[in-house]
Amino acid sequence: MAYFQNTLFQYCDFDDNSFIDSPRTTSLVVEDGLDSDLEDDLDSIKPKTDTSAAEVRNGKDIQGIQWERLKFSRDKYREIRLKQYKNYESLALPHERIEKECKEVDKGNSFYDFQFNTRLVRSTIVHFQLRNLLAATSKHDVYLMQNYSVMHWSSLRRRCKEVLNVAKPIVTRIKYPAPFAQTFSRIQISTVAVKDNLIAVGGFRGELICKNLNQSGVAFCAKITTDENAITNSIDMCQSPEGSMRIITANNDAQIRVFDANNFACLSHFMFPWSVNNTSVSPDGRLLAVLGDSSECLLADAKSGKVVSNLRGHLDYSFSSAWHPDGRIVATGNQDTTCRLWDLRNLSESLAVLKGRIGAIRAIKFSSDGRFLAMAEAADFVHVFDTWSDYATCQEIDLFGEIAGISFSPDTEALFVGVADRTYGSLLEFNRRHYNHYLDCMF
Numbered sequence: 544m545a546y547f548q549n550t551l552f553q554y555c556d557f558d559d560n561s562f563i564d565s566p567r568t569t570s571l572v573v574e575d576g577l578d579s580d581l582e583d584d585l586d587s588i589k590p591k592t593d594t595s596a597a598e599v600r601n602g603k604d605i606q607g608i609q610w611e612r613l614k615f616s617r618d619k620y621r622e623i624r625l626k627q628y629k630n631y632e633s634l635a636l637p638h639e640r641i642e643k644e645c646k647e648v649d650k651g652n653s654f655y656d657f658q659f660n661t662r663l664v665r666s667t668i669v670h671f672q673l674r675n676l677l678a679a680t681s682k683h684d685v686y687l688m689q690n691y692s693v694m695h696w697s698s699l700r701r702r703c704k705e706v707l708n709v710a711k712p713i714v715t716r717i718k719y720p721a722p723f724a725q726t727f728s729r730i731q732i733s734t735v736a737v738k739d740n741l742i743a744v745g746g747f748r749g750e751l752i753c754k755n756l757n758q759s760g761v762a763f764c765a766k767i768t769t770d771e772n773a774i775t776n777s778i779d780m781c782q783s784p785e786g787s788m789r790i791i792t793a794n795n796d797a798q799i800r801v802f803d804a805n806n807f808a809c810l811s812h813f814m815f816p817w818s819v820n821n822t823s824v825s826p827d828g829r830l831l832a833v834l835g836d837s838s839e840c841l842l843a844d845a846k847s848g849k850v851v852s853n854l855r856g857h858l859d860y861s862f863s864s865a866w867h868p869d870g871r872i873v874a875t876g877n878q879d880t881t882c883r884l885w886d887l888r889n890l891s892e893s894l895a896v897l898k899g900r901i902g903a904i905r906a907i908k909f910s911s912d913g914r915f916l917a918m919a920e921a922a923d924f925v926h927v928f929d930t931w932s933d934y935a936t937c938q939e940i941d942l943f944g945e946i947a948g949i950s951f952s953p954d955t956e957a958l959f960v961g962v963a964d965r966t967y968g969s970l971l972e973f974n975r976r977h978y979n980h981y982l983d984c985m986f
Contacts, residue, residue, distance in 0.1 A: 594606065606943065624943070631671065632879075634860070634878075646895045646935065648935055650938070655940075657973055664703045672903075673733050673777070675735065676732070676735050680952075681952055683699045687961050691730070709727070714726070727750060735948075736790075741754070745792065751775060751790075762807070765807075772795045775793070789801055797835075799813045812848075814848075817836040818835050820836065820860065821863055821864050828845060836860050837860065837861075838858055838861075854875065859903075862878070862905055863905055872884055876918065882896075895934055900920065906919040921945060923941065957974055959972055
């Protein structure tokens with residue numbers, strides 16, 4: 544498996560490194576998290592690691608980067624990163640055509656305001672292409688992967704707690720017959736999904752781990768494939784048309800598997816011609832977007848796995864997708880640095896092409912009300928598009944570091960961004976801006 548990383552500040556020389564937190568200091572929560580509950584009192588390091596909205600209004604960087612101690616200003620370093628950041632490509636195809644297709648977008652908007660940034664929790668990326676490592680279940684509750692743990696961050700209490708540890712041997716709460724009756728430990732987490740008090744975690748060797756958040760112990764842990772290159776690339780949790788909860792896994796063995804979320808029985812599996820990197824189910828549970836090591840994206844029948852449509856237009860491999868809540872639009876994110884929007888009423892060509900700044904589109908999320916589409920690049924940029932403007936207006940969130948995942952809160956009031964970096968890895972929180980249109984009319 545290839546290793547590819549653009550390290551923050553790799554192009555910079557420092558006047559003084561003394562301001563940078565030591566790995567031990569910034570990784571205190573990470574390292575101690577392997578064997579202990581992390582709801583410790585960390586107030587002593589909060590002033591160094593946290594950044595509030597009030598501090599930002601007074602001139603502090605949202606990530607706490609002390610630019611005054613560097614040889615380069617923030618603007619200068621942004622210029623350097625834009626020129627020198629290396630986007631990973633699997634298919635070296637010319638991109639000239641993409642530029643002509645991309646939609647012109649006004650990026651000077653602000654839909655979500657910066658609220659808080661903490662370096663007490665940070666996502667750990669173990670595969671440079673997989674960035675679904677964060678999920679919000681409310682505007683106050685976020686779950687993210689950190690080393691061999693899944694952490695819960697409370698934005699109300701500003702505290703973190705370990706909810707799942709996969710470094711130690713995992714014992715399931717329910718006894719399963721072979722081949723599921725195995726003991727696992729030190730699982731490398733590749734993807735995380737949370738829904739309805741159930742957390743599902745994928746592993747580098749094809750593992751699937753499920754835990755009920757309101758119950759102790761692990762409910763299910765198994766290696767769901769025997770293939771040597773079997774990494775679980777993504778997990779989607781959804782309701783079937785009949786109303787039951789399903790867990791859908793996409794694996795490098797070119798298969799999709801559907802599990803019952805109640806008893807974890809494997810209900811079906813579908814084979815595809817290439818490694819499957821991502822799946823997402825339409826809101827009505829009938830269609831499955833299938834993306835992988837191909838420039839084509841597929842739509843398949845969620846019950847039979849039969850391909851019903853091919854989506855052609857991307858130039859590289861795809862790793863992210865999302866459905867608009869109305870079920871008519873599906874978005875696909877690709878290593879060619881674009882997100883394409885597809886209208887089910889006409890799939891012969893994409894409805895629109897949205898362009899990133901420097902890297903692959905690794906994560907895509909629609910807000911639950913359908914108003915916004917968040918698109919995260921591999922690093923440095925998250926774009927929030929207003930769907931009501933036909934995706935023509937956008938807020939560009941500019942930060943530094945590899946992005947581990949993004950998530951809207953279910954009520955759309957918060958947007959969370961996970962940043963993975965040795966020093967500045969963190970969790971950023973943005974709150975939705977509300978306009979008083981009545982007052983606007985008055986003035």
